[in-house]
Amino acid sequence: MENPLNAMPGAAFEIEAEATPPPAVVAPEHKDVRTGRSPGQVAWDRLKKDKVAIVCAVIILFFILVAIFAPLLTALQGTDPTTGLPASPDRTNTDLVDIDGNPLVGMSPHHWLGVEPRLGRDLFARWAYGARPSLIIGFVAAAASTIIGVTLGLLGGYVGGAVDRVISWVVDFFLSLPLLLLVLAIVPIVQLRIAGGNDLTAEELSTIRFWVIIAVLVAFGWMGLARLVRGEVKSLREREFVQAARAIGVPTHQVLFKEVLPNLVGPIIVSASIAVPAYITFEATLSYLGAGLVEPTASWGRTISDAQNSFAIYPLWLWPSVIALSALVLALSLLGDSIRDAFDPTSRR
C-alpha cells in the first residue's frame, strides 16, 4: 500500500528528469541562450567575447606580473660593472653620475633604462617597483570605498527615515567639496597627526604616507556608490519578493544580503571597476602636485614629477612612467566600460 504511493511521485520525477534533457539540448538552438542564467553569467559570457576587454585584461595582467616579479626583473639586469652591486630601486649610486649629477650610463645591458640623474638610481628598477603602489592603491582603495559605499547605501535605502536623511545629507556635503584641493590640504595634515613628533626614518614616513593616501582617497571616494545603492535599494525594498521575505519573518540582515544585495551585484562591480583607474590617476596626480607618495617609495607619479624639468635631455626618465601609467589607467578604464556594457542588457556595441 505504502510502496506504490511512495514510489509514484518518485517515478514521476524520474520520468520528468528523463524527459528534461531533450529540451535543454534544444534550447541553445532556440536563439534565447540566456534562459536560466544569472546576470553575472550573462555579463561574463559577453565579456569573454569582447576583444577590447581581452586586450585590456592582458595589459593589466602584464602590469600585475611586473609588480609581483619586480625583484626578479630587476635582478635580470645583473651586477653593475662600475659599482659591482646588483641593481636596486632604492640605492643611490653617486659613482654613476658626474659632479653635476648628469648620468654617466645610458641605456645599457646593466641599466635597461639608464640611471636617474643626480642620484644614479637604476631607472628600470624604479619603474618595475613603481607598478606596486599604483596597483595596490587602486585596488585597495576601490575595495574599501566599495564596502563603505554599499554599507551606507544599504543602510540609508533600507532603513529610511532619519538615518536616510543624514546619510543623504553627508553624501551631498561631500560631493560639493572641492575634492582635489581638500585632499591636497588634508594629506599632509593627517600625516603630521600620525607621524608628527616621532623620529621616523624616511622609509617609515613613506609607508605612513602610502596608507594615509589610501585612507583619504577612500574617505572622499565612497559617495557615488552610496547614492547609487541607496536609490536601487529604495525601489527594491518595495518589490514583492522583498515584501514577501519580510512578511514571512526573514531576519533583516538575511533580507539585505540574500534578497536585496544579489540584485545589486552588477552596479557594484561596474562601480568598483571604474573606481580602480580613478584612484590610480588620483594618486599619480597627488604625487605630481606634491602631496602624494614620498621618497624613497618608487612611484610613477613621482618619477614623472621629478623628470618633467629635464624631459628634453632625459626622455628615458620621463617616458617609461608616462607610458606605463597611461596604459594601465587606459586598460582599466576601457575594461570598466566593457564590464558596464556587459551588465547593461540594452547596450550593443
Next chain:
Amino acid sequence: MLTYILRRVALALSVIMATLVSTFLLFFAGPADPAQAMCPELKCTPERLASIRTSLGLDKPLFQQFTEYFSGLFVGRDFQYAGDTVHCSAPCLGFSFHTGRPVGEMIFTRFPNTLVLTFMAVIIFVTVGVSIGILAATRRGTSVDRSLIGFSQVFGSIPYYIVALLFSLYLVTLWGVLPQFQSMDKGLLPYLGGLIAPAIILGLVTSTSYTRYTRNSMIDTLSMDYIRTARSKGISERTVLVRHGLRAAMSPIVTILGLDIAALLAGTLITEKIFNVDGIGKQAIDALRNDDLPVIMGTVLIAATAVVVMNLVVDIAYSYIDPRVRLS
C-alpha cells in the same frame, strides 16, 4: 513649488555651513603652526611668535576664533597687526599669513584668469563635444561613429594631468608651437594667446564626455515618434536634426554643463599648475606649500559655495522644466 525651493535652499545653506565649520576645524585646529609660517626668518624668537599669535587671535579659544571668522564674513572685522588696527571689510576671509594681504582681495584679483580660462575651455568643449556627438549619432553604427567614440573614449581615459603635461612640455616649452602664459600687463592679445594652450587641452579632454552625452541623448531623441512625423512631413533632414532633434536633446546636456562650470571654476588646479596660469587654483597650490591657511580655507569655501549654488540653480531650473522633479 515654493516649499521645494525653500527646502533646497535650506539644504544648500546647511552644506555651506558644514563646509565652513569642518574646514575651520581641520585647518585651524590642525597641527601646522601659522605663526611659524608668518615668521619665515631663521631666527624667530619666542616673543615674536607669541606676538604674531596674539595679533592673529590664535591664542583665543577655538570657538571664539570661529565666531570671529564667521561674523567677519558678513560684517567685516578688525585685526591688530604690528600695533596697527587693520580693518577687513565684509566678506572678510582674513589675511594671508604669507603675503599679509587680505585673502578676499588675493582671490578676486586672480579669479579673472581662472574665469577666462574656464570660459575659453567651455566654448571649446561645448562646440567640439556637441558637434562630434551629433556627427556620431547621425552616423550611428558606421565606422565613423565607432572611430569617433573609440577615440574620445581612449583620449578621455588617459590621466588628464599626463595629457596636459605632455602637451605643455612639448608643444609649449620645447617646440614653442603655442605661446606661454603671460599676465594681463603685457596686453590683451598676448594674454589671451597664452591661455590658448591650457584652454585647448582642458576643452578637448572635457569634450570627450560631452561627445558621449550628446550622442546618447541624440540617439534617444531621434528615435522618438515626433522625429518620424517631422521627417514624413518632408522637412529637410538638416531642420529635423537641428530644430527638432538637437533642441530636445540639449536639455540634459545643459544641466550637466551647469555643474561642470562650477566644478571647473574650482578645479582648474592641475591645468593652472601645469601651464603656470596665475589663477586661484595655482594660488591655492602655492598656499599649500607655504602653510597659508587663510588662503586655502578661503579658496575651499568659495569653491564649495560655487558648486552648491550651481547645484541649486540647476535643480530649481530643472524643476521648472520638468515638474516631476518637485514630487520626489
